[in-house]
Amino acid sequence: MGVMRIAELSERSGVPVPTIKYYLREGLLHRGELTSRNQARYGEAHLRRLSLVRALTDVGGLPVAAVREVLAHVDAPRSSTHNLLGRVLDAIPPAGQDGSPEEEDLARAQELVRDRGWNCHPDDPAVEGLAAVLAGYRRTGHPLGEEYLVRYAEAVEQVARVDLDTLRDTEELDEIIEGAVVGTVLGDALLAALRRLAQSRESALRAPGREN
Amino acid sequence: MGVMRIAELSERSGVPVPTIKYYLREGLLHRGELTSRNQARYGEAHLRRLSLVRALTDVGGLPVAAVREVLAHVDAPRSSTHNLLGRVLDAIPPAGQDGSPEEEDLARAQELVRDRGWNCHPDDPAVEGLAAVLAGYRRTGHPLGEEYLVRYAEAVEQVARVDLDTLRDTEELDEIIEGAVVGTVLGDALLAALRRLAQSRESALRAPGREN
DNA sequence: TCCTTTCGGATAGTAGAACTATCTACTGTA
DNA sequence: TACAGTAGATAGTTCTACTATCCGAAAGGA
Numbered sequence: 001m002g003v004m005r006i007a008e009l010s011e012r013s014g015v016p017v018p019t020i021k022y023y024l025r026e027g028l029l030h031r032g033e034l035t036s037r038n039q040a041r042y043g044e045a046h047l048r049r050l051s052l053v054r055a056l057t058d059v060g061g062l063p064v065a066a067v068r069e070v071l072a073h074v075d076a077p078r079s080s081t082h083n084l085l086g087r088v089l090d091a092i093p094p095a096g097q098d099g100s101p102e103e104e105d106l107a108r109a110q111e112l113v114r115d116r117g118w119n120c121h122p123d124d125p126a127v128e129g130l131a132a133v134l135a136g137y138r139r140t141g142h143p144l145g146e147e148y149l150v151r152y153a154e155a156v157e158q159v160a161r162v163d164l165d166t167l168r169d170t171e172e173l174d175e176i177i178e179g180a181v182v183g184t185v186l187g188d189a190l191l192a193a194l195r196r197l198a199q200s201r202e203s204a205l206r207a208p209g210r211e212n
Numbered sequence: 213m214g215v216m217r218i219a220e221l222s223e224r225s226g227v228p229v230p231t232i233k234y235y236l237r238e239g240l241l242h243r244g245e246l247t248s249r250n251q252a253r254y255g256e257a258h259l260r261r262l263s264l265v266r267a268l269t270d271v272g273g274l275p276v277a278a279v280r281e282v283l284a285h286v287d288a289p290r291s292s293t294h295n296l297l298g299r300v301l302d303a304i305p306p307a308g309q310d311g312s313p314e315e316e317d318l319a320r321a322q323e324l325v326r327d328r329g330w331n332c333h334p335d336d337p338a339v340e341g342l343a344a345v346l347a348g349y350r351r352t353g354h355p356l357g358e359e360y361l362v363r364y365a366e367a368v369e370q371v372a373r374v375d376l377d378t379l380r381d382t383e384e385l386d387e388i389i390e391g392a393v394v395g396t397v398l399g400d401a402l403l404a405a406l407r408r409l410a411q412s413r414e415s416a417l418r419a420p421g422r423e424n
Numbered sequence: 425t426c427c428t429t430t431c432g433g434a435t436a437g438t439a440g441a442a443c444t445a446t447c448t449a450c451t452g453t454a
Numbered sequence: 455t456a457c458a459g460t461a462g463a464t465a466g467t468t469c470t471a472c473t474a475t476c477c478g479a480a481a482g483g484a
């Protein structure tokens with residue numbers, strides 16, 4: 001049951017055989033154990049990895065190259081547990097970091113990080129990502145007011161506490177790492193979906209007149 | 213100053229002329245006012261629209277087809293203001309709705325919506341998007357616990373209140389609509405970037421031993 | 425043992441998205 | 455009148471994520 005060939009791996013995962021071969025080539029999936037020149041055996045670990053890859057691409061929307069990057073950190077040998085989470089999370093691209101921010105936006109992003117006591121190292125790519133988003137607000141003629149930015153930051157601190165709490169239950173280190181990756185990448189999609197629903201609700205609450 | 217030809221529009225927006233022509237073909241940008249068979253004039257409105265398009269694609273990561281969809285709602289004539297925001301927000305794809313959820317996940321998503329009193333219409337695509345994300349958590353072997361889901365929902369309600377508050381300052385209806393679009397699409401990227409930073413901070417706080 | 429099926433690995437081809445380049449006919453301006 | 459600039463059309467490019475074929479070899483049933 002636990003040992004299978006590629007056809008069964010394909011059937012159980014729902015991923016076509018040629019796509020599995022593609023993932024093998026791209027290094028998203030470890031090669032099976034070769035029993036002869038043209039026979040390899042795959043196990044439950046391959047099946048789980050395949051599910052992870054599909055979740056990151058389909059739900060998380062990560063490009064294949066980014067998935068490889070992230071999985072390299074999942075697979076990396078861990079010498080110490082010290083701030084390992086931080087380094088793994090650094091490897092996950094902030095989704096939409098295109099568009100170069102200007103000095104103005106970068107300074108504002110760094111100021112927010114400082115004011116909230118998020119003393120991350122200043123070359124964190126997420127700071128630049130934040131600046132790029134602020135630049136987007138400004139360039140479209142809808143600059144984000146300071147008050148709102150702070151309130152978003154407060155809400156997000158609450159989110160981050162939940163993020164870290166979800167990892168508490170787990171004992172195994174490998175599981176914690178994978179849980180952090182899943183929680184971070186799928187979490188963005190989760191928050192986006194929940195946000196749409198909460199926006200609709202809040203919008204309806206404030207609408208003058210009747211319900212709906 | 214306000215009236216220009218395509219070369220100046222390109223220079224001021226930073227978007228190459230062939231790309232502007234491509235956006236014109238795709239209907240992301242209104243055609244300029246034709247003064248003869250091969251001369252058109254563009255104005256400040258075109259410049260702002262171009263900035264909006266680039267923000268939605270580069271920062272928000274929306275595909276061109278989705279941008280066209282969204283802008284159709286921005287441009288639509290508004291007969292009434294009633295729950296107009298809700299309908300505009302519906303048009304924005306929840307980013308990563310691939311991967312079909314199963315009955316189990318759909319039921320859980322609907323249950324959450326009901327429990328929190330988010331009485332949206334049950335065919336809201338965001339509900340299905342939420343279910344798809346929950347399916348991703350489950351299939352990777354990291355199912356999201358009920359407690360955590362509820363805590364995310366609470367945080368997101370706070371976010372939605374900020375979202376709606378950012379629109380209060382504005383008088384003009386067109387500006388409100390555009391602000392809602394920008395706030396929703398760029399907001400996802402904003403929250404993702406802030407979340408990475410807050411995660412790093414929270415992770416460092418909980419790490420045993422020294423700082424960093 | 426023979427024979428059909430399946431396999432691993434390599435190479436090549438495909439579909440869609442987002443541009444980018446070229447072409448033609450025309451035109452405002454120096 | 456020469457010429458750089460323009461609108462609109464069509465065709466080509468680049469990148470990503472697959473998908474299809476091929477080959478030689480091994481597996482598995484009759």
